[in-house]
Amino acid sequence: xxxxxxxxxxxxxxxxxxxxxxxxxxxxxxxxxxxxxxxxxxxxxxxxxxxxxxxxxxxxxxxxxxxxxxxxxxxxxxxxxxxxxxxxxxxxxxxxxxxxxxxxxxxxxxxxxxxxxxxxxxxxxxxxxxxxxxxxxxxxxxxxxxxxxxxxxxxxxxxxxxxxxxxxxxxxxxxxxxxxxxxxxxxxxxxxxxxxxxxxxxxxxxxxxxxxxxxxxxxxxxxxxxxxxxxxxxxxxxxxxxxxxxxxxxxxxxxxxxxxxxxxxxxxxxxxxxxxxxxxxx
Amino acid sequence: xxxxxxxxxxxxxxxxxxxxxxxxxxxxxxxxxxxxxxxxxxxxxxxxxxxxxxxxxxxxxxxxxxxxxxxxxxxxxxxxxxxxxxxxxxxxxxxxxxxxxxxxxxxxxxxxxxxxxxxxxxxxxxxxxxxxxxxxxxxxxxxxxxxxxxxxxxxxxxxxxxxxxxxxxxxxxxxxxxxxxxxxxxxxxxxxxxxxxxxxxxxxxxxxxxxxxxxxxxxxxxxxxxxxxxxxxxxxxxxxxxxxxxxxxxxxxxxxxxxxxxxxxxxxxxxxxxxxxxxxx
Amino acid sequence: xxxxxxxxxxxxxxxxxxxxxxxxxxxxxxxxxxxxxxxxxxxxxxxxxxxxxxxxxxxxxxxxxxxxxxxxxxxxxxxxxxxxxxxxxxxxxxxxxxxxxxxxxxxxxxxxxxxxxxxxxxxxxxxxxxxxxxxxxxxxxxxxxxxxxxxxxxxxxxxxxxxxxxxxxxxxxxxxxxxxxxxxxxxxxxxxxxxxxxxxxxxxxxxxxxxxxxxxxxxxxxxxxxxxxxxxxxxxxxxxxxxxxxxxxxxxxxxxxxxxxxxxxxxxxxxx
Numbered sequence: 001x002x003x004x005x006x007x008x009x010x011x012x013x014x015x016x017x018x019x020x021x022x023x024x025x026x027x028x029x030x031x032x033x034x035x036x037x038x039x040x041x042x043x044x045x046x047x048x049x050x051x052x053x054x055x056x057x058x059x060x061x062x063x064x065x066x067x068x069x070x071x072x073x074x075x076x077x078x079x080x081x082x083x084x085x086x087x088x089x090x091x092x093x094x095x096x097x098x099x100x101x102x103x104x105x106x107x108x109x110x111x112x113x114x115x116x117x118x119x120x121x122x123x124x125x126x127x128x129x130x131x132x133x134x135x136x137x138x139x140x141x142x143x144x145x146x147x148x149x150x151x152x153x154x155x156x157x158x159x160x161x162x163x164x165x166x167x168x169x170x171x172x173x174x175x176x177x178x179x180x181x182x183x184x185x186x187x188x189x190x191x192x193x194x195x196x197x198x199x200x201x202x203x204x205x206x207x208x209x210x211x212x213x214x215x216x217x218x219x220x221x222x223x224x225x226x227x228x229x230x231x232x233x234x235x236x237x238x239x240x241x242x243x244x245x246x247x248x249x250x251x252x253x254x255x256x257x258x259x260x261x262x263x264x265x266x267x268x269x270x271x272x273x274x275x276x277x278x279x280x281x282x
Numbered sequence: 283x284x285x286x287x288x289x290x291x292x293x294x295x296x297x298x299x300x301x302x303x304x305x306x307x308x309x310x311x312x313x314x315x316x317x318x319x320x321x322x323x324x325x326x327x328x329x330x331x332x333x334x335x336x337x338x339x340x341x342x343x344x345x346x347x348x349x350x351x352x353x354x355x356x357x358x359x360x361x362x363x364x365x366x367x368x369x370x371x372x373x374x375x376x377x378x379x380x381x382x383x384x385x386x387x388x389x390x391x392x393x394x395x396x397x398x399x400x401x402x403x404x405x406x407x408x409x410x411x412x413x414x415x416x417x418x419x420x421x422x423x424x425x426x427x428x429x430x431x432x433x434x435x436x437x438x439x440x441x442x443x444x445x446x447x448x449x450x451x452x453x454x455x456x457x458x459x460x461x462x463x464x465x466x467x468x469x470x471x472x473x474x475x476x477x478x479x480x481x482x483x484x485x486x487x488x489x490x491x492x493x494x495x496x497x498x499x500x501x502x503x504x505x506x507x508x509x510x511x512x513x514x515x516x517x518x519x520x521x522x523x524x525x526x527x528x529x530x531x532x533x534x535x536x537x538x539x540x541x542x543x544x545x546x547x548x549x550x551x552x553x554x555x556x557x558x559x560x561x562x563x
Numbered sequence: 564x565x566x567x568x569x570x571x572x573x574x575x576x577x578x579x580x581x582x583x584x585x586x587x588x589x590x591x592x593x594x595x596x597x598x599x600x601x602x603x604x605x606x607x608x609x610x611x612x613x614x615x616x617x618x619x620x621x622x623x624x625x626x627x628x629x630x631x632x633x634x635x636x637x638x639x640x641x642x643x644x645x646x647x648x649x650x651x652x653x654x655x656x657x658x659x660x661x662x663x664x665x666x667x668x669x670x671x672x673x674x675x676x677x678x679x680x681x682x683x684x685x686x687x688x689x690x691x692x693x694x695x696x697x698x699x700x701x702x703x704x705x706x707x708x709x710x711x712x713x714x715x716x717x718x719x720x721x722x723x724x725x726x727x728x729x730x731x732x733x734x735x736x737x738x739x740x741x742x743x744x745x746x747x748x749x750x751x752x753x754x755x756x757x758x759x760x761x762x763x764x765x766x767x768x769x770x771x772x773x774x775x776x777x778x779x780x781x782x783x784x785x786x787x788x789x790x791x792x793x794x795x796x797x798x799x800x801x802x803x804x805x806x807x808x809x810x811x812x813x814x815x816x817x818x819x820x821x822x823x824x825x826x827x828x829x830x831x832x833x834x835x
Binding site: 052053054055056063126127130135136137138152216220221222223224231232234242243245246248250 | 304353354358360361434439440441446449457459460461462463464465468477478479481515525
């Protein structure tokens with residue numbers, strides 16, 4: 001009996017290792033393909049170069065790094081306040097039945113494919129921006145709004161869970177002191193939930209940085225560092241997807257190298273989220 | 283010692299899976315001899331729509347053959363043909379570098395049309411003006427005889443055949459402005475130009491429709507006639523490239539593409555048949 | 564501001580969030596419904612999708628998602644069993660958990676790059692159903708592991724103890740007590756993973772390709788609904804067909820989500 005149990009345990013361990021195996025394969029293959037060009041150009045030149053012109057042998061991805069930063073920032077400016085307010089309403093204010101229904105509805109938003117978001121942005125948002133704010137419409141602003149909406153479900157559901165985890169006794173104490181509901185939320189619930197909210201924001205950032213198809217459709221993909229929210233912009237992800245099919249030789253290596261940079265950024269964000277989660281537990 | 287057992291087992295199972303996948307591939311390839319034969323074409327998104335049309339017709343006429351067509355771009359097409367991922371690479375530019383080991387078949391010529399919004403009054407631009415606009419030096423339509431309105435430049439991504447031909451013929455050593463909007467297909471360029479009164483872009487003549495307006499370059503409008511007599515300069519070839527000695531099915535399809543019927547179909551779609559072009563142009 | 568005004572403000576913002584959802588679904592429905600006929604579902608596309616239907620794309624989507632699930636579901640659930648039932652706090656579960664969490668954060672475009680390098684080129688599977696499905700299975704693995712783990716952890720210890728008391732081994736306990744009780748939760752996770760796989764574009768376009776033909780073998784290239792939609796919409800091939808394709812996609816995802824919530828609901832009722 002013991003012998004067969006040990007066998008089961010080891011077999012399960014092997015299966016469980018497949019996640020690690022996949023992660024290792026991803027790292028090995030992408031780094032193998034992308035690192036030669038980084039080594040040749042020097043990491044500094046690759047990530048601080050401002051010119052991207054692969055057919056002329058110029059590989060600087062600073063415009064794309066900044067593009068990802070601006071677009072993600074835009075997404076957070078739009079997604080975080082709306083998401084947070086929605087989560088506060090659902091967790092602290094709405095009757096529980098209403099809250100359940102609305103929460104499932106918002107979860108549905110998470111299920112809508114990113115191409116559909118991108119398409120709605122392309123058909124509705126881009127012409128609106130072009131007409132009322134000027135510029136070509138394809139812009140940091142358009143991408144920020146689309147991504148902001150896309151990260152809403154993440155922000156709402158994570159913050160909701162965090163608020164629900166704040167002990168009821170905290171609130172009762174405040175209310176007993178004569179505080180209003182909003183005062184209670186502001187002075188007790190939000191501070192207690194802060195690490196969780198930060199984790200939600202980081203998760204949202206990860207999603208915004210990694211999104212590809214929706215961004216390609218609305219961002220305009222220019223390789224110039226954007227100087228205004230109305231200027232077209234290219235992100236790291238769209239740089240890869242846009243040129244991947246067409247690239248050969250050094251150009252292709254440079255796109256995989258872009259993938260490495262993206263991978264490292266995401267890994268840093270994940271580590272940050274894990275650190276925040278650890279702080280929360282203390 | 284004990285803790286290495288799962289790692290070792292894991293490695294063995296992984297290799298077993300890889301081996302299984304490899305062996306799965308081999309019989310599938312052999313099967314193609316009796317089951318309906320299939321041909322895979324991959325490459326230029328400019329050639330793709332026309333290849334689809336030819337393939338549809340070909341599959342109607344010839345039994346037991348299936349033609350798969352992939353996009354991906356000229357370079358990827360050549361790459362796929364070289365590596366064997368696809369048997370036929372579709373290119374919308376000349377072969378270059380190590381791609382020259384492939385055997386090209388010219389199936390048609392295509393004009394690249396400069397397009398603007400239908401409300402744009404401009405009718406003609408010189409090559410120098412076009413270059414100025416795409417280099418980002420000319421930024422307002424009034425500088426080239428239009429109304430006062432900022433120009434929104436729409437270009438194709440680096441590596442695409444259309445971009446390559448445009449760079450070669452119009453831009454020379456001058457760079458397309460990094461502020462230009464970049465799209466990865468003819469259709470996407472057309473959609474933007476159709477919606478934006480300030481935009482200018484370029485795309486395959488065959489895909490120009492009434493939602494956008496093609497303008498003349500140095501006084502010559504793009505058309506089959508102006509391409510055939512060498513007066514319109516923005517022209518690039520459409521090529522099907524294979525490795526040496528392709529299968530019979532592949533050879534048959536390629537010669538079908540050169541048949542009178544196929545060439546007539548291409549002409550109807552706005553391409554210029556190979557037979558009608560004065561060589562050397 | 565008074566308490567009441569703040570509540571109203573926040574209710575308004577919540578309303579806005581829900582309105583966005585209603586708008587997106589409504590917009591696609593209104594524009595897509597006229598073109599959504601049985602013929603559209605069952606015909607092959609012609610002229611690159613300008614006319615005709617989406618049948619091959621539906622087949623491609625189902626094949627890709629189905630195969631991805633056949634691979635990822637057992638691996639994911641067994642991983643969860645290992646993490647919850649078989650581990651003391653050793654180094655092995657720690658790296659497994661680290662791997663799963665890291666995998667969950669990786670953007671789909673990176674999965675696409677990897678799938679292209681590994682399955683399409685290195686294993687020489689070409690752009691194919693199999694390459695796409697394998698890539699997707701790697702992508703949905705973390706979702707399945709995480710939700711299964713939660714579901715298994717929620718099974719009360721008393722169940723296990725009762726089973727051990729009857730002389731069952733750990734594995735017997737897992738198969739006859741733990742997994743059956745955790746089934747609804749695991750199902751929900753699997754269904755959510757299906758939803759994610761169906762809507763994926765970036766990872767699929769580089770691995771399964773974009774052929775319009777009906778795949779005959781697992782090594783044929785195919786095109787999924789989101790890829791077909793992306794190409795139709797972006798290249799302006801046919802806006803009507805694009806809307807109808809989007810509608811098929813959204814209806815599919817709505818149905819899957821409703822299924823997931825129904826199962827969760829039943830689970831919640833059973834508990835109370």
